[in-house]
Amino acid sequence: xxxxxxxxxxxxxxxxxxxxxxxxxxxxxxxxxxxxxxxxxxxxxxxxxxxxxxxxxxxxxxxxxxxxxxxxxxxxxxxxxxxxxxxxxxxxxxxxxxxxxxxxxxxxxxxx
Amino acid sequence: xxxxxxxxxxxxxxxxxxxxxxxxxxxxxxxxxxxxxxxxxxxxxxxxxxxxxxxxxxxxxxxxxxxxxxxxxxxxxxxxxxxxxxxxxxxxxxxxxxxxxxxxxxxxxxxxxxx
Numbered sequence: 690x691x692x693x694x695x696x697x698x699x700x701x702x703x704x705x706x707x708x709x710x711x712x713x714x715x716x717x718x719x720x721x722x723x724x725x726x727x728x729x730x731x732x733x734x735x736x737x738x739x740x741x742x743x744x745x746x747x748x749x750x751x752x753x754x755x756x757x758x759x760x761x762x763x764x765x766x767x768x769x770x771x772x773x774x775x776x777x778x779x780x781x782x783x784x785x786x787x788x789x790x791x792x793x794x795x796x797x798x799x800x801x
Numbered sequence: 802x803x804x805x806x807x808x809x810x811x812x813x814x815x816x817x818x819x820x821x822x823x824x825x826x827x828x829x830x831x832x833x834x835x836x837x838x839x840x841x842x843x844x845x846x847x848x849x850x851x852x853x854x855x856x857x858x859x860x861x862x863x864x865x866x867x868x869x870x871x872x873x874x875x876x877x878x879x880x881x882x883x884x885x886x887x888x889x890x891x892x893x894x895x896x897x898x899x900x901x902x903x904x905x906x907x908x909x910x911x912x913x914x915x916x
Contacts, residue, residue, distance in 0.1 A: 722904060731891055731907035732844075769915055785831055785850065787895065787902035788859065791843035 693777055696774075699796045708765040710795040712778035713758075719781045721754055722789065723763050726775045735776075740783075768799045806829065807892050807908035811841055814886070815880075816867060822911045824892035833850045833875035834893045837908075838862060839904050845889060851897075881914065887915045 696711045701727045712721070720739045724732040738754045738761070745752045751764040765772055775796050779789040814820045817907040826833065832851050836844035843894045846859030850869040864883025867873055875894075889912050893905040 719901070724907075729910075729912075730887075732893075732905075734904040734906065737904050771856045778843075781902070786857075787897075788846055788849060789905065790846075791832075791836075792841045793841075 695776070695792045695795045697795060698793070699798075700710075701798045701800065702768055704768060704799055705800055706768055706771055706799075707769050708772070708797055708799070710763045710776055712761045712763070713754075714761075714778075714780045715759065716780075717783040718756075718784075719783055721761050722779045722781070723750075723752060723753075723761075724779060724791075726777065726779045726794070728774075729770055732777065744761070749762075765797075768797075770799050770801055773797060773799050805894055805906055805908040806819060807890075807911050809911060810909065812911055814913065816915055817881045819878055819880050820913065822890055822892075822913070823913045824875045824877065824908060826873055826875075826894045826908075828894055828896070828906060828907075829872070829895045830894035830906070831872070832895045832897065833869065834895075834905065835859075835865070835867065835875070835877045836891045836893065838889045838891060847877065847890075855879065886913055888913060 694713050708730050722751040724736045726732045736752050738748045749766045775794045777794045779791045805806040808823045811826050817852040835847040838844050848867040849854035866878045891910045895902050895905045
């Protein structure tokens with residue numbers, strides 16, 4: 690079963706707007722990671738946030754983690770057409786070794 | 802030019818045949834993973850290996866087999882026992898720092914179609 694559930698499933702915005710994607714999970718975790726996938730390609734790691742962290746930034750990306758609500762959000766600011774891709778959250782469960790469990794993804798389309 | 806490579810990019814197979822997908826990394830990573838992705842879905846873990854000569858089943862290991870004879874190589878065999886093998890297969894690797902593993906680096910994937 691999927692540990693992470695992303696919301697929304699699909700998101701369409703205009704270039705320059707911000708995009709927010711959410712991820713909910715069910716069990717306690719060591720860390721939560723966000724990945725990006727362009728159509729038909731491999732995944733690219735964006736950011737990793739550990740369970741004792743609440744917020745992390747990387748360039749135009751901002752990730753928050755609320756372990757009490759078992760949820761995370763990914764914010765992409767000032768979006769560009771090149772940001773069009775699918776975005777996945779993945780969780781490393783506590784005691785689960787280094788296995789990641791992926792959600793079903795959010796498809797982001799940024800239009801000119 | 803460091804990274805993780807998969808071959809072939811596209812693979813066609815007849816029903817009843819076994820087929821092996823290649824995955825090689827020159828990142829000196831200890832851990833390697835195989836995932837399966839179906840259309841519009843997330844990734845599901847097939848097998849993973851934390852060290853040479855050792856590997857563990859993931860969530861959907863039935864019908865698949867792997868080996869880890871070398872640190873840089875983690876081939877996946879899709880056997881005829883796999884009921885629905887048509888999918889996009891992704892290989893990944895990660896390094897370890899102390900007791901924690903870092904992010905996973907992914908290959909470009911192999912799209913397998915069973916005819």
